[in-house]
Amino acid sequence: MFPLTEEKKHVARLLLDTGTCPRCIFRFCGVDVHAPYRRPYKEFLNELQKFLKTDKDELLLEITNPPPKKMRLQGLEDGTDSPSRNGEGSNTAPEDESSASKNSSLNVCNVCLGILQEFSEREFIKQHAAWLLVKQEMGKQNLSLERNDIIQLKEAYKWITHPLFSEELGVPVDGKSLFEVSVVFAHPETVEDCHFLGTVCPDCFKPAKNKQSIFTRMAVMKALNKIKEEDFRKQFPCPPNSPKAVCTVLEIECAHGAVFVAGRYNKYSRNLPQTPWIIDGERKLESSVEELISDHLLTEFKAESFNFSSSGREDVDVRTLGNGRPFAVELVNPHRIHFTAREIKELQQKINKSSNKIQVRDLQLVTREAIGHMKEGEEEKTKTYSALIWINKAIQKKDIEFLDDIKDLKIDQKTPLRVLHRRPLAVRSRVIHSMETHYVDEHHFRLHLKTQAGTYIKEFVHGDFGRTKPNIGSLMSVTADILELDVESVDVDWPPALED
Numbered sequence: 001m002f003p004l005t006e007e008k009k010h011v012a013r014l015l016l017d018t019g020t021c022p023r024c025i026f027r028f029c030g031v032d033v034h035a036p037y038r039r040p041y042k043e044f045l046n047e048l049q050k051f052l053k054t055d056k057d058e059l060l061l062e063i064t065n066p067p068p069k070k071m072r073l074q075g076l077e078d079g080t081d082s083p084s085r086n087g088e089g090s091n092t093a094p095e096d097e098s099s100a101s102k103n104s105s106l107n108v109c110n111v112c113l114g115i116l117q118e119f120s121e122r123e124f125i126k127q128h129a130a131w132l133l134v135k136q137e138m139g140k141q142n143l144s145l146e147r148n149d150i151i152q153l154k155e156a157y158k159w160i161t162h163p164l165f166s167e168e169l170g171v172p173v174d175g176k177s178l179f180e181v182s183v184v185f186a187h188p189e190t191v192e193d194c195h196f197l198g199t200v201c202p203d204c205f206k207p208a209k210n211k212q213s214i215f216t217r218m219a220v221m222k223a224l225n226k227i228k229e230e231d232f233r234k235q236f237p238c239p240p241n242s243p244k245a246v247c248t249v250l251e252i253e254c255a256h257g258a259v260f261v262a263g264r265y266n267k268y269s270r271n272l273p274q275t276p277w278i279i280d281g282e283r284k285l286e287s288s289v290e291e292l293i294s295d296h297l298l299t300e301f302k303a304e305s306f307n308f309s310s311s312g313r314e315d316v317d318v319r320t321l322g323n324g325r326p327f328a329v330e331l332v333n334p335h336r337i338h339f340t341a342r343e344i345k346e347l348q349q350k351i352n353k354s355s356n357k358i359q360v361r362d363l364q365l366v367t368r369e370a371i372g373h374m375k376e377g378e379e380e381k382t383k384t385y386s387a388l389i390w391i392n393k394a395i396q397k398k399d400i401e402f403l404d405d406i407k408d409l410k411i412d413q414k415t416p417l418r419v420l421h422r423r424p425l426a427v428r429s430r431v432i433h434s435m436e437t438h439y440v441d442e443h444h445f446r447l448h449l450k451t452q453a454g455t456y457i458k459e460f461v462h463g464d465f466g467r468t469k470p471n472i473g474s475l476m477s478v479t480a481d482i483l484e485l486d487v488e489s490v491d492v493d494w495p496p497a498l499e500d
Helices: 005-015 022-028 043-049 097-101 124-140 155-171 195-200 216-228 231-236 289-302 341-354 369-374 401-405 458-464 471-475
Strands: 070-072 105-107 179-186 247-254 261-268 305-310 319-332 358-364 383-391 405-413 427-441 444-452 479-491
Touching: 005 022, 005 043, 022 043, 022 155, 070 155, 195 216, 195 231, 231 358, 261 289, 261 369, 261 479, 289 305, 289 319, 289 341, 289 358, 319 358, 319 369, 358 369, 383 458, 401 427, 401 471, 405 458, 458 471, 458 479
Parallel strands: 319 479
Antiparallel strands: 070 105, 179 247, 261 319, 261 358, 305 319, 383 444, 383 479, 405 427, 427 444
16 A cells, blocks of 8 residues: 555645655655655655556646756666665766666755755755645645654654665664764755845854854754744745755764763852853863863763753852752763773762862763753752842841741842843743841841742842842842852752762
8 A cells, every 4th residue: 555645645746746756755744654765766756656647647747847957876777776785886977878878867856955865864944945835735735734744854764774784784773772873964055045044033043162053953943943934935945946966975974872971069169160161262261160070071981072961050159069960961972881880989089089179979870861850840940049148238137037037939030131141131030939047247147048940149139230129139128249159959859869
């Protein structure tokens, strides 16, 4: 039985007529059965054409594109559609006209740029244009097709190639192996296609650390989800035009899947940022929490690079005490992955002996999925702080005792001036669950707070020129400022505590 249904025949025919390859047609029609994608290309195309024949035994052409340049795939004559396994011949130009005539020609797909015809990867802008066409045509027939129903290009490629890898290597391939093969493609003809998104959605494209281009996969997808359909159609042809040439393979890399290490850290310095503090290419402080931890992991795991994440972050002048702050480190392409519990413990001790500015506890190997627990319900979690506060007016102990009786105080915080350059302007509602005061002298007292995660404590004290309401200054009808701040606890029950 042919995998496409009769109700999707119209859309499939329209895509084929506009230059989309059979495998991409199956993807857009939501065919999630693996076997059809593995069929030899010529056989695949012939069956699709037979299915799409009209009553007059002719293909219905509704939209035409300028005739695209042909790409040649060797092996179509004998029913194969993949490069030869010894790596020879599949991309070799014909020596003469007679040899060329022995090979079939194929239009370069306007969605995958020939990748599912010969290679593997995804090209975002052309895929979006084809998606809009499918969505429009499905709507005309009162059919529903969500974006998530479309089979991703990389998934279709895996379905096709995994059996080939399994047969060639003589091992089972189930897609869950930590051995990864990465293929990087280039297509100069369409390299500028997504640049108009930078003009239409400038807030989606920001320079990122370790990224050569602002047009990253996530940034482009964010822009495509944000841009209005009518605006996209004005800027980009829908359906997309057929390309003149197939994409090229830049490199093929073999790597080990990432390994994840988690733990909790304490920060004892008031002159240490969580991540490298670099402004306009100039380093402001010599080290960071991230580097003091991750550099040791990078060395021991013999990894190429790392990505550091944590449950929130503290300012450079704020200490993190108590049980510490949960963190996780992704180690990219490690060359050593097997560690005993004893070796991990020794690694933790090595980190702790290397600096008196930080300490690490509960260091352990975790899965990628487990890291999600660190971020789950982050704003619903609570955090406890200790702040040393200065008051401009002389006070007595009785003047601050009323703060102890305030429970679940709701405050509104406009994005603080000090972070406005890197965070969007917004008003965030937060809760101060409880406060406890300790009188120091007539101008100072210590305040212990339990708050909703994400609360800006410094601004709650001094008010940030009225951007946080209410605040300690307004509650006491004084001018208040914060001299010291410590994080006493981060109430996230992850990672699991380990015995000393």
